[in-house]
Amino acid sequence: MIRRVLAPVLRNERLAAPGHHVLTFSAPELAATAQPGQFIVVAADTGAQLLRRPFSVFNADPATGEASILFSLHGPTSRAMAQYALGDTLDLIGPLGGRSYTPDPRPGARHILVGGGYGVPPLAFFARKLIAADRDAHVVLVDGARTRELLVGTEGLDEIGVILRPCTDDGTCGFHGRVTGVLEEMLNEDVPTTVYTCGPAAMMRAVAQMAMERNVPCQVTMEVFMPCGMGICMGCAVGKPDGTYVRGCVEGPVFEAREISWSA
Amino acid sequence: MIEPNLSVKIGSLTMRTPVTTGSGTFGFGSETADLVDLTKLGAITVKATTTKPRIGNPPVRMVETPAGLLNAIGLQNGGVDNYLEEKVAFLRRYDVPVIVNVPGENPDDFAYVVRRISEAGAADAFELNISCPNVAHGLDFATDPKSAAEVVTACRRATELPLIAKLSPNVTDMRPIAKAAEEAGADALSMINTVIGTSIDARTRRFRLANRTGGLSGPAIKPIALFHVWRCAQTVNIPIIGMGGIMNATDAVEFLLAGASAVAVGTVNFINPNAAVEISEGIAAYLAENGFTDVRDIVGTVSE
Numbered sequence A: 001m002i003r004r005v006l007a008p009v010l011r012n013e014r015l016a017a018p019g020h021h022v023l024t025f026s027a028p029e030l031a032a033t034a035q036p037g038q039f040i041v042v043a044a045d046t047g048a049q050l051l052r053r054p055f056s057v058f059n060a061d062p063a064t065g066e067a068s069i070l071f072s073l074h075g076p077t078s079r080a081m082a083q084y085a086l087g088d089t090l091d092l093i094g095p096l097g098g099r100s101y102t103p104d105p106r107p108g109a110r111h112i113l114v115g116g117g118y119g120v121p122p123l124a125f126f127a128r129k130l131i132a133a134d135r136d137a138h139v140v141l142v143d144g145a146r147t148r149e150l151l152v153g154t155e156g157l158d159e160i161g162v163i164l165r166p167c168t169d170d171g172t173c174g175f176h177g178r179v180t181g182v183l184e185e186m187l188n189e190d191v192p193t194t195v196y197t198c199g200p201a202a203m204m205r206a207v208a209q210m211a212m213e214r215n216v217p218c219q220v221t222m223e224v225f226m227p228c229g230m231g232i233c234m235g236c237a238v239g240k241p242d243g244t245y246v247r248g249c250v251e252g253p254v255f256e257a258r259e260i261s262w263s264a
Numbered sequence B: 001m002i003e004p005n006l007s008v009k010i011g012s013l014t015m016r017t018p019v020t021t022g023s024g025t026f027g028f029g030s031e032t033a034d035l036v037d038l039t040k041l042g043a044i045t046v047k048a049t050t051t052k053p054r055i056g057n058p059p060v061r062m063v064e065t066p067a068g069l070l071n072a073i074g075l076q077n078g079g080v081d082n083y084l085e086e087k088v089a090f091l092r093r094y095d096v097p098v099i100v101n102v103p104g105e106n107p108d109d110f111a112y113v114v115r116r117i118s119e120a121g122a123a124d125a126f127e128l129n130i131s132c133p134n135v136a137h138g139l140d141f142a143t144d145p146k147s148a149a150e151v152v153t154a155c156r157r158a159t160e161l162p163l164i165a166k167l168s169p170n171v172t173d174m175r176p177i178a179k180a181a182e183e184a185g186a187d188a189l190s191m192i193n194t195v196i197g198t199s200i201d202a203r204t205r206r207f208r209l210a211n212r213t214g215g216l217s218g219p220a221i222k223p224i225a226l227f228h229v230w231r232c233a234q235t236v237n238i239p240i241i242g243m244g245g246i247m248n249a250t251d252a253v254e255f256l257l258a259g260a261s262a263v264a265v266g267t268v269n270f271i272n273p274n275a276a277v278e279i280s281e282g283i284a285a286y287l288a289e290n291g292f293t294d295v296r297d298i299v300g301t302v303s304e
Helices: A028-033 A076-082 A117-133 A179-187 A201-213 B079-091 B107-119 B145-156 B175-183 B219-233 B249-258 B275-289
Strands: A003-014 A020-026 A039-043 A053-056 A059-061 A066-072 A089-096 A110-116 A138-145 A163-168 A193-198 A218-221 A237-239 A245-247 A254-256 B008-010 B013-015 B019-021 B044-046 B062-065 B068-071 B098-102 B125-129 B163-166 B188-191 B195-198 B213-217 B240-242 B262-265
Touching (some): A028 A059, A028 A066, A039 A076, A053 A066, A066 A117, A110 A179, A110 A201, A117 A193, A163 A179, A179 A193, A179 A201, A193 A201, B044 B079, B062 B213, B079 B098, B079 B107, B098 B107, B125 B145, B145 B163, B145 B175, B175 B219, B219 B240, B240 B249, B249 B262, B262 B275
Parallel strands (some): A110 A138, A138 A163, B019 B044, B019 B262, B044 B098, B098 B125, B125 B163, B163 B188, B240 B262
Antiparallel strands (some): A003 A020, A020 A066, A039 A053, A059 A066, B008 B013, B062 B068
């Protein structure tokens, strides 16, 4: 059920990466139902922005009723959110998104999650869900950033059994280069695999193309500008190969790579 | 305290509150039904429905601007068959009038959609969208009194249901077009449609919208809308549904004072889909606080 919630803010953690925060709030219904890839839309009373802004769910714990988002300072809404503390309320609508990540059901399947920057939070949530459903699940998170301190959202994942493969453009952490460098090597191994990706458009295009060329299933989160997030404005059009458009928010945001037109 | 009367009549259509939804800002009702008690709306005005399905414009389709939203959706919709087969059943589960917004490329298109939906009993009124700024021919009808009248006349022959002509502010003077629509048999007017505009990205030196131009909505256009409603209300004798940047009950009251008999809320639905219900409650509170027992008593009462 989609709800508008004035959620009590519980914690606002400043991450080591400059301008990055994890905001944790109480929203039991959301925490119980949100799936990886789904998002919330937030209104902050900034006076400077009209529309809500979408944020992927970073964590949702049905047991505690807590959920969180990971965000960086971007505009008036995120700057206002950066000031939130215990006692404040987060005005949100959610959970939104008609399709979330679907785990590869094949026994022994390898799940390769490829993220960059803003794309990591929903993948981190998915990684935790995969391990929670099967503690022996083979989950690899390949995350890319310009430099070491901008690798965010993966804290604690290695402890639960997620294999982390960081990549940095400047070589300050992990693989020196793009995520596709690590992905290509892994896709050459003969293991049943599904790729799940979220991040900058150019990165997702490269990842999706690499997977499709090898006939590896690939699920992508289309992070197009979503004016409403609820399927009513028709503003978040995502092009399909047949030339028609679907709404990124309710027909997505997670799509099979082959469902999307990658031209342009 | 006596609950003030909020019901208004738009032609033969009775709305139990004076607040409806702006077409294209509320889908077909089902999308946000988790968040809104649809029976508390004066009417649901649904997304535009055309003779055939329309793909819509390529992205980028929407851009936020200061206090506004610029859109160029391009009337993406499933067409009249899709409306009748897939959309109307949901809407008819609720005790709330349905107003179908109808665009077209010529008077016959409008009349065809109006007749099909009317014969199926799948609407309670029609809003003739003669003023969409984002498709070829959309604006043409609402910039010329004769063309506007031709569309209304064709639809008048196609249905007994109330016809609401949606007019464009992208003209020098809306009054001759309003008058022409009235004389051709329109039961009411919707005004204003969006204000045509564009947005340019200085960094990339490109238009922000793929369509280059779009229609501006939101608080930025409210003064323009109030002006046109006020001026047209003195020219026509049919009710006006006022719209353009209404965000709260105070905004809605301003439109009523300017001469609108009812209002539509649009862009605010993207932020709060329950806005129309909350605005109805706010109008009731305003009336009670100011000693009015009937919403109709404040219509057009603005003074110097």
